[in-house]
Amino acid sequence: MLGDLGTTSLTAGLVSAVLAALLWLRVALLGAAARPARLASAATLLAAAAACALLEAALLGHDFSVRFVAENGGRHVPVYYTITSLWSAMDGSLLLWLLILCGYGALLARRRTPDRLRAYAMVVVSVATTLFFALSAFAADPFQAVHPVPLDGPGPNPLLQQHPAMGVHPPLLYAGYLGMVVPFALALAAPLAGPAGRDWVRAARPWALIAWATLTAGIAVGAWWSYAVLGWGGYWAWDPVENASLLPWLTATAFLHTSMGGGRSRDRWNTVLACAGFLLVLLGTFLTRSGAVASVHAFTESPLGPLLLGFVLLAVLAATVLTGRNRPAPGPGRAPLLSRRTAVLVNAVLLVTVAAAVLIGTVLPLLTEPLTGTRASVGPGYYERTAVPLAVVLLLLAGVTPALWVRDRAAALRRLALPGLAALATVAAVGLLSRPGPAALTAFGAAAFVLTGLLAEVAARRRRPGRAWAAILAHAGLALVAVGVAGSSAYGQADERTVRVGETLRVADVSVRLVSVHRGIDEGRMVVRATTQLSGTGTTRTATPTLRYDPARDTAVTVPAISSGPHRDAYLTLIAVAADGSSATLRLAVNPLVGLIWAGGALITVGGLAALAVSARSGRPRRPDPVDRRVPAGVAA
Amino acid sequence: MLAAVVLLALSVAGLARSVAPGPTADPTQAVATGLRCPACQGESVADSSSPIAVSMRQVITDQLAEGRSPEEIRRWFVQRYGEEVLAQPPLRGASLLLWVVPAVVLLGVGTAALRTLRPRRRPVRWRRGAVDAAPTGGRGHRTWWLAAGGLVALVSAVAISAGQLARPLADAPAADPATVAVQLAHDLEGQQRYAAAAEMYREALRERPDDGVRLRLAFALLRAGDAAEAERTAREVLDRVPDSPDGLLVAGLAQRLTRPEEAPATLRRFLSVAPSHPAGPEVSRLLGS
Numbered sequence: 001m002l003g004d005l006g007t008t009s010l011t012a013g014l015v016s017a018v019l020a021a022l023l024w025l026r027v028a029l030l031g032a033a034a035r036p037a038r039l040a041s042a043a044t045l046l047a048a049a050a051a052c053a054l055l056e057a058a059l060l061g062h063d064f065s066v067r068f069v070a071e072n073g074g075r076h077v078p079v080y081y082t083i084t085s086l087w088s089a090m091d092g093s094l095l096l097w098l099l100i101l102c103g104y105g106a107l108l109a110r111r112r113t114p115d116r117l118r119a120y121a122m123v124v125v126s127v128a129t130t131l132f133f134a135l136s137a138f139a140a141d142p143f144q145a146v147h148p149v150p151l152d153g154p155g156p157n158p159l160l161q162q163h164p165a166m167g168v169h170p171p172l173l174y175a176g177y178l179g180m181v182v183p184f185a186l187a188l189a190a191p192l193a194g195p196a197g198r199d200w201v202r203a204a205r206p207w208a209l210i211a212w213a214t215l216t217a218g219i220a221v222g223a224w225w226s227y228a229v230l231g232w233g234g235y236w237a238w239d240p241v242e243n244a245s246l247l248p249w250l251t252a253t254a255f256l257h258t259s260m261g262g263g264r265s266r267d268r269w270n271t272v273l274a275c276a277g278f279l280l281v282l283l284g285t286f287l288t289r290s291g292a293v294a295s296v297h298a299f300t301e302s303p304l305g306p307l308l309l310g311f312v313l314l315a316v317l318a319a320t321v322l323t324g325r326n327r328p329a330p331g332p333g334r335a336p337l338l339s340r341r342t343a344v345l346v347n348a349v350l351l352v353t354v355a356a357a358v359l360i361g362t363v364l365p366l367l368t369e370p371l372t373g374t375r376a377s378v379g380p381g382y383y384e385r386t387a388v389p390l391a392v393v394l395l396l397l398a399g400v401t402p403a404l405w406v407r408d409r410a411a412a413l414r415r416l417a418l419p420g421l422a423a424l425a426t427v428a429a430v431g432l433l434s435r436p437g438p439a440a441l442t443a444f445g446a447a448a449f450v451l452t453g454l455l456a457e458v459a460a461r462r463r464r465p466g467r468a469w470a471a472i473l474a475h476a477g478l479a480l481v482a483v484g485v486a487g488s489s490a491y492g493q494a495d496e497r498t499v500r501v502g503e504t505l506r507v508a509d510v511s512v513r514l515v516s517v518h519r520g521i522d523e524g525r526m527v528v529r530a531t532t533q534l535s536g537t538g539t540t541r542t543a544t545p546t547l548r549y550d551p552a553r554d555t556a557v558t559v560p561a562i563s564s565g566p567h568r569d570a571y572l573t574l575i576a577v578a579a580d581g582s583s584a585t586l587r588l589a590v591n592p593l594v595g596l597i598w599a600g601g602a603l604i605t606v607g608g609l610a611a612l613a614v615s616a617r618s619g620r621p622r623r624p625d626p627v628d629r630r631v632p633a634g635v636a637a
Numbered sequence: 638m639l640a641a642v643v644l645l646a647l648s649v650a651g652l653a654r655s656v657a658p659g660p661t662a663d664p665t666q667a668v669a670t671g672l673r674c675p676a677c678q679g680e681s682v683a684d685s686s687s688p689i690a691v692s693m694r695q696v697i698t699d700q701l702a703e704g705r706s707p708e709e710i711r712r713w714f715v716q717r718y719g720e721e722v723l724a725q726p727p728l729r730g731a732s733l734l735l736w737v738v739p740a741v742v743l744l745g746v747g748t749a750a751l752r753t754l755r756p757r758r759r760p761v762r763w764r765r766g767a768v769d770a771a772p773t774g775g776r777g778h779r780t781w782w783l784a785a786g787g788l789v790a791l792v793s794a795v796a797i798s799a800g801q802l803a804r805p806l807a808d809a810p811a812a813d814p815a816t817v818a819v820q821l822a823h824d825l826e827g828q829q830r831y832a833a834a835a836e837m838y839r840e841a842l843r844e845r846p847d848d849g850v851r852l853r854l855a856f857a858l859l860r861a862g863d864a865a866e867a868e869r870t871a872r873e874v875l876d877r878v879p880d881s882p883d884g885l886l887v888a889g890l891a892q893r894l895t896r897p898e899e900a901p902a903t904l905r906r907f908l909s910v911a912p913s914h915p916a917g918p919e920v921s922r923l924l925g926s
Contacts, residue, residue, distance in 0.1 A: 018792060022785050029777040127788065134792050139799035152828055232680060266753060307795060314791075335754040345750040349743065356742035360735055368731040379673055379681075381725045382735055424644040431651015441655045445648070551829060551860065575691070576922055579893075 006143030013047030068142030074155030120189030173218030179211025213608030220601025231558030244284030436490035474607025480600030487593030
């Protein structure tokens with residue numbers, strides 16, 4: 001019953017998405033009334049919402065006649081993780097994807113009198129929606145009926161049932177990914193829309209900010225999830241799925257900088273970067289959702305791969321054909337070295353190069369496998385030698401920002417003196433007192449450069465609100481993340497040993513004493529728990545790292561016990577236990593400064609939202625040109 | 638000014654100190670850092686806690702104790718697992734792309750940036766016409782109809798290719814009851830109903846007395862908690878094929894529950910018969926603990 005309704009809603013969504021695309025094209029081409037097109041877009045959103053609601057209802061009601069529920073539901077799964085299991089596997093997550101995509105479409109279509117730019121953009125968004133609805137309806141229908149109906153299901157992947165972040169990480173990430181569709185659509189629409197298209201960058205910037213801020217938050221929550229659940233002690237493994245989320249973030253960051261102030265003289269840069277954001281989202285979806293690359297996060301092999309690859313090629317083709325003939329406006333002449341125009345482009349060059357390194361590192365195994373028969377391996381070492389040094393240079397560049405806020409060259413240079421001294425002092429002090437390694441040491445110096453400059457700036461403009469605050473917050477967040485990453489990788493210590501009950505394992509100033517080992521069966525899962533006393537800097541608490549084995553999925557999950565302090569985390573994992581419960585193999589890691597990574601991620605997100613607030617208040621998009629102002633029949637009626 | 642020079646000198650000293658190699662840490666760790674864990678994504682043998690990484694670290698420690706140099710140990714691992722096992726495999730062939738692509742992109746995008754920042758003065762010709770003016774009347778309608786046809790064709794293409802690419806349905810002849818029974822039993826195992834699965838495997842055995850099915854029956858019995866029956870079933874296989882790795886594995890695991898004193902011998906035999914069995918590392922861990 002629910003299954004039939006679900007399939008119907010997918011079909012209805014497909015039909016209304018096709019209708020929306022055609023009706024918006026009528027608005028754009030023939031100047032037809034916008035009302036029917038807006039209704040069709042609303043109907044598409046309604047269909048996507050209905051499909052999501054129906055699948056949630058089937059999951060919560062344990063309706064195992066629905067294929068997705070039979071494969072991913074389970075009576076033993078808690079309600080929260082039953083709700084999140086909608087996006088714990090391919091076919092269901094495609095519905096969430098559609099819901100968010102349609103949500104962006106409806107938001108873009110909310111104006112009663114859209115100009116031709118937005119009408120063409122809606123055509124692009126509607127075509128994208130159509131393609132994904134077709135994918136869901138024809139190739140990945142989660143509502144297919146199952147015969148015979150099983151009595152129970154295995155539940156979602158146990159890794160996805162460990163941490164409440166599962167409820168926010170994928171939706172945030174998807175909101176970030178799909179937000180990229182609007183700048184992409186506007187960039188494609190600009191050359192078609194005539195005079196209305198001249199100002200597409202101003203229209204695209206708020207959307208890019210929303211997408212970028214949510215994507216930042218999604219990546220940060222994902223890193224936190226990986227740290228708190230996967231039990232290997234790290235937060236970023238240069239895994240293909242992580243790389244796939246980083247790629248659009250990099251180009252979107254570049255776009256946010258090149259699009260500042262309308263960015264007329266950088267029109268081609270804006271076009272390419274806005275297109276690259278969404279194309280990389282599509283490519284990442286293809287890489288990670290088709291089984292093409294092996295990864296912790298990738299869903300299993302599916303027939304969607306070739307179709308998604310087709311979408312990527314189609315989007316590349318459309319972007320090239322439509323924007324290839326876009327001629328940039330003449331530039332305002334030579335730019336001085338220390339100027340915003342130079343800094344913005346150097347920033348873009350570096351970000352695009354980082355993206356190229358990450359991209360080739362991610363896809364090389366795919367490219368070489370058919371040629372050589374073996375899978376070339378690209379490990380973290382490659383990224384540490386390419387992306388990381390470039391990131392440090394980018395951080396230094398961020399430190400130059402305060403100098404760009406003054407016109408006078410000498411005053412600008414003076415502003416860099418104090419941060420420069422602070423950076424040198426940091427490098428000298430840290431380098432002489434400890435051995436963090438050259439990359440981490442430079443990162444500390446660069447972070448000091450950025451933070452000192454920003455603090456001086458904050459002191460100077462304490463009570464003056466302005467655009468600069470968004471940049472101050474985001475750059476400060478970036479510096480904090482850099483300190484956290486460099487600190488935890490340079491000063492992290494770990495030890496792994498088998499200890500008997502009553503014995504103690506010690507790392508730095510943290511010690512852990514094994515109190516007891518407990519084995520049991522919990523809801524069909526084997527659970528092994530080690531009870532320990534974790535002591536560090538004056539406090540003692542009980543920590544219980546756990547090992548869970550889920551026979552239904554043949555997966556073992558290591559749940560670490562993390563004790564977060566102000567400047568360091570103690571991270572305890574249970575590796576194995578003796579059969580008689582007399583001893584356990586424990587791994588104790590002390591990770592300094594990790595908390596700064598999450599704080600920095602939050603700060604960057606806040607910076608993005610602040611920029612959004614600023615652009616919403618000061619830069620109301622300009623009124624459409626008179627040529628485009630038509631009397632909409634929908635309003636007149 | 639003087640302070641700045643002193644700071645500069647000190648920071649250069651600090652940087653130089655951190656570039657110079659520090660006191661060598663744990664040699665096992667040093668070798669393990671240079672090896673990739675074959676069973677995990679992007680983790681080195683030093684970082685991973687997977688059984689295979691644990692045993693690889695043990696191998697490194699053992700070989701170091703035998704007096705081999707880190708380079709020899711690395712070569713030993715490369716011989717066994719291929720160059721894949723190195724964290725930084727030598728650059729050759731396609732791997733060169735890893736450096737060529739970012740370098741080309743840096744050059745290309747950098748040149749483009751220079752062009753934007755230092756534009757050569759030249760008259761910019763503005764193209765007029767098609768782009769700026771809204772197509773009106775007949776032309777607009779024609780474009781619309783073309784686009785509508787294209788969109789419908791696109792959706793049909795997705796529908797048709799989805800049908801072509803869909804997972805091939807299992808077209809095994811449903812007539813073979815043993816195959817069906819094994820499949821059903823496998824599904825039941827997926828739902829953790831091991832006793833029912835064992836019953837189903839027995840059903841399949843009646844149709845087709847096959848050692849593969851018998852071993853699955855033994856595994857199901859073991860999971861259902863009937864260790865004695867599991868061992869008896871495994872013995873039936875071992876009587877015919879004394880070196881059956883799975884037989885030894887089930888028998889050994891069952892003995893751990895019934896006669897713990899005999900289990901290690903059986904499990905050791907399993908390890909010597911099938912050293913590369915996927916369950917190998919787990920079993921050696923069980924034996925070790």
